[in-house]
Amino acid sequence: MAALNTGDIAVTVRGIITSLMDSDKRADRIKPSSRIREDLGFDSVLIIDLMVELESRLGVYFDPYVHDLVEIFYTVGSLEEFVSSSMRENG
Amino acid sequence: MNPAPNQLIPESLSLDDGLLAKAAEEFSTPLYIYDAAMLDREWERLRLALPEGVKVCYSVKANPSLAVIDRFHKLGAGFEVSSPGELKAVSAVRPDLAGTFLVGPGKSTAELEQALKAGVPLIAVESSAELKRLWEAASKLQQPTKALLRLNPGRAKGQQQMAGLTQFGMDPDEALAALGADPNGAPVEIVGFHAFLGTRLLKAEDIAQNFKAVFETARELQSAANKRLPVLDLGGGFGVPMYEGEEWIDPVALKARLAPLFEEHLHHSPWTTGLMVESGRFLAASSGVFLTRVVDVKKVWGRNYVIVDGGLHAIGGRDPYLGARATPLRLVGRDSPLASVTLCGPLCTPADRLAARITMPKPREGDLIALYLAGAYGLTASAGLFLSRGFPAEVVAENGTLRLVRQPLAYEALLAGQRL
Numbered sequence: 001m002a003a004l005n006t007g008d009i010a011v012t013v014r015g016i017i018t019s020l021m022d023s024d025k026r027a028d029r030i031k032p033s034s035r036i037r038e039d040l041g042f043d044s045v046l047i048i049d050l051m052v053e054l055e056s057r058l059g060v061y062f063d064p065y066v067h068d069l070v071e072i073f074y075t076v077g078s079l080e081e082f083v084s085s086s087m088r089e090n091g
Numbered sequence: 092m093n094p095a096p097n098q099l100i101p102e103s104l105s106l107d108d109g110l111l112a113k114a115a116e117e118f119s120t121p122l123y124i125y126d127a128a129m130l131d132r133e134w135e136r137l138r139l140a141l142p143e144g145v146k147v148c149y150s151v152k153a154n155p156s157l158a159v160i161d162r163f164h165k166l167g168a169g170f171e172v173s174s175p176g177e178l179k180a181v182s183a184v185r186p187d188l189a190g191t192f193l194v195g196p197g198k199s200t201a202e203l204e205q206a207l208k209a210g211v212p213l214i215a216v217e218s219s220a221e222l223k224r225l226w227e228a229a230s231k232l233q234q235p236t237k238a239l240l241r242l243n244p245g246r247a248k249g250q251q252q253m254a255g256l257t258q259f260g261m262d263p264d265e266a267l268a269a270l271g272a273d274p275n276g277a278p279v280e281i282v283g284f285h286a287f288l289g290t291r292l293l294k295a296e297d298i299a300q301n302f303k304a305v306f307e308t309a310r311e312l313q314s315a316a317n318k319r320l321p322v323l324d325l326g327g328g329f330g331v332p333m334y335e336g337e338e339w340i341d342p343v344a345l346k347a348r349l350a351p352l353f354e355e356h357l358h359h360s361p362w363t364t365g366l367m368v369e370s371g372r373f374l375a376a377s378s379g380v381f382l383t384r385v386v387d388v389k390k391v392w393g394r395n396y397v398i399v400d401g402g403l404h405a406i407g408g409r410d411p412y413l414g415a416r417a418t419p420l421r422l423v424g425r426d427s428p429l430a431s432v433t434l435c436g437p438l439c440t441p442a443d444r445l446a447a448r449i450t451m452p453k454p455r456e457g458d459l460i461a462l463y464l465a466g467a468y469g470l471t472a473s474a475g476l477f478l479s480r481g482f483p484a485e486v487v488a489e490n491g492t493l494r495l496v497r498q499p500l501a502y503e504a505l506l507a508g509q510r511l
Contacts, residue, residue, distance in 0.1 A: 045413055045441045052415040064411055 006084055009058075013080050016053050020046055032077030040076075047073050060086040093431070094450045095417045096335040100463045101377045104129055106488055108424045111382055114493055115459050118484050120384040121401025123470055125154075125496075127489040129378035130162045130466075137329065137370055140342035142353045146367045148192065150327065151177040153371025153467040154379075158487050158496035160184045163374065171369045175202055178209060188212060192324075194241065194285065196258050200224045207234040215239040215285040215324070217260055219269055226277035235278035239285040239322060240266045244308040260286065263308055270316040283322030283365060284309050291330040291372070293337055295348040301328065302349065306356045313360065322365035323356075329373035333464055334416040340373075372467040379466025381406045381483075382423075385458045386437065395432040397454050402436010403443040404480040406465060408472025414444040420451070423459035427452040434460065438478050470497075479505055 004012070014030045021040060036042045042050065050073070051062050060083050062069060072082045105126050114124050137147060148169035151160060155177055160170070161184045169190030170181045181191050192213035193206050203225050206214060216222045216238050229236055243260035261269065270281065286308070288301040302325045309323050332338050357363060383401035390396070410418060414434065430453035434445040445462065454460060475482035481504070485497035 043441065045415075045444065048411075048413050048415045049447065052412055 004058075004087060006080075009084050009087070010080050012058060013054065013083060014076065016050060016057065017076065020050055020053070030076055032075065032080065034076045036073050036075060036079065042073075054083065058083060058087065092450045093417060093448055095420045095446070096333075096337075097419045097421060097463075099332050099337070099339070100419045100421075101129065101132075103132060104377070104380075104463075105491075106380050106461075110488060110491065110493070111380065111423050111459060111461055114486055114488070115382050115384065117493065118486055118495060119499075120382050120459070121399075121405045121483040122382045123465060123483055123485045124380045124382060124493070125156075125159065125466055125485065125487050126378045126380075127162060127487050130159065130375065131166065133374050133377055134163065134166045134168070136342050137373055140329075140340070140345040140349070141368060142346070142350055144366065145353070146190070146365070148190070148324070148367055148369045149374055150369050150371030151180060152471075154375040154469070155180050155471055156485055156497055157183055158485075159375060159466075168374075169367065171371075175205055178206060178211065182209060192239070192285075194287075196260075198224070200228055203228040204232060207232050207236055210234075211236065213237050213239060213282075213322075215241045216269075217241045219261070219265055219272070222269055222272070222279075226274050226279055229279045230275075230277045233278065235280070237280050237282045237322075239283050239324060240269055240281060242266055242284050242286045242305065242308050242312075244286065244288070244304045263312060266312055267315055270312065270318060281320065283320040283324070283363075284312070285324040285326070287326035287328070287369065289326075289328035292328040293330040293332055293340060295340065295345040298329065298340075298345065299348045299352060301326065302352055306352060310356070310359060319360070319362045321362055322367070323363055324367040324369065327369035327371070327373070329370050331372050331376040331464055331467070333410070333418045334412075374467075376464045376467035379464065379469055381462040381465035381469060383436075383460050383462070385454045385456050385460065388454065388456055394448075395430055395453070397432045397434050397460075398437060399434060399445070399460055400437055401483060402445060403438050403440070404436065404474050404477045405483050406445070406462060406469055406473055407436075407443070408474070409465065409468045410445075413442055414446045417446050417449045419463040420446060420449075421461050421463075422452045422454050423461050425452075425458070427454070429453070438480070475500060476505060481505060 034040055054060055073079055106124055146169055148171040149163040150171045152173055160180055164184050172178045172181055172193050173195035188210050193211050194215040196217045198221055207228055214236055216225060241260035243262055286305040292298050305325050313320055383399040385397055386400050387398040429450055431448050431450055433447050436443040470482060479502050481502045482500040484499040486493050487496050
């Protein structure tokens, strides 16, 4: 997988988030501080869909036995940070 | 197009559509069916991956049905139990509990005493405090037992930031201290170590890395404590592929990867006469089919939904992705034009989803749908009490015949034991 910089990761992550939301919230209104559940209205099922979509599109891997998924999926920023560091580790 | 990864359905599964339809008719749905010959087959496949002389223990938690325990008992398996209930189940099949060991991080004094009274020959101890509780219990009952120290080497597969940070076992420092501690006459003999580092491992390399970490830690501890301990349980985590892109472990390739590790360890520590591994999922998953009937078909906001009678309460424990990733499943007994559908169970929660936007022959009301790889973490891992639904029945298929091995737990029975 071609290396993505932080900016590309943010665009991709926010694009996937928007595609899963059925309201008209545009990607550029989503901020790093936006809380995925409370502010963007994701429930557990939608978060799993988000996780699967990220794994499939970006090749990152979320392991419920190793990663604190609640912490990772707390805000858009915490999610982007996890994705960036995963991609850095895995090259 | 998002088809189910049906290439993962084991080829030699003998549960054909005719038999599935007959089972649904006779026992009603939702229903679990286990192919007995498949249990035998997976046992042989696991044995192929391991050197001679390595004992295999069946992890009862994957499927604690007596019929399944009995099948593995007849094949020569030991048993790994992690609760009083599992201990009781194995006792029903093998009253002398030979080859059984008890593990788990929350063994109270009462549970330890119960295990000792039952005659459990081996207990994997998870903490220094638990070891002290075991000494006290064994002394009080004057019941001797052997113990393993469960290790947490902190080098689990994946090397992610939280690797090894789990609640299980003892870190090497604590294990070393436990080896040197004085039992004060308690009839407990520490005979070795136990570890369990990963789950759903599908790559031989990952399994090998885990075993290597356990071998190394065991050698280091024995050297530091100047002891020679004969038993080493390497754990398991042999995975079953359930999603697109995953593949079955090749037992021959796995053996090639593991054999040098075993040889090296036995060369260095030839007193290790009790090598063991564990497996639950790999042994039990592929024999199981979950059968469910379509209750309703609808279109909501342009999306097709197929509602079946067995959902989260009956099989939800098996899939952490809540259907976001398709698992192997089929429409039974007929064909129809492909459509994109979301399969849901009957519960009032969006989490009750078996398959999201999957491409399959479009089902209609009354159709049967079969979900595969359902023999492990199926019925007993699911929330049968949720929405007061109850649990499905279990049936074993052998030589074309069907026999009921667990009655369904009907919702009426859920009222038992309650009062106003």
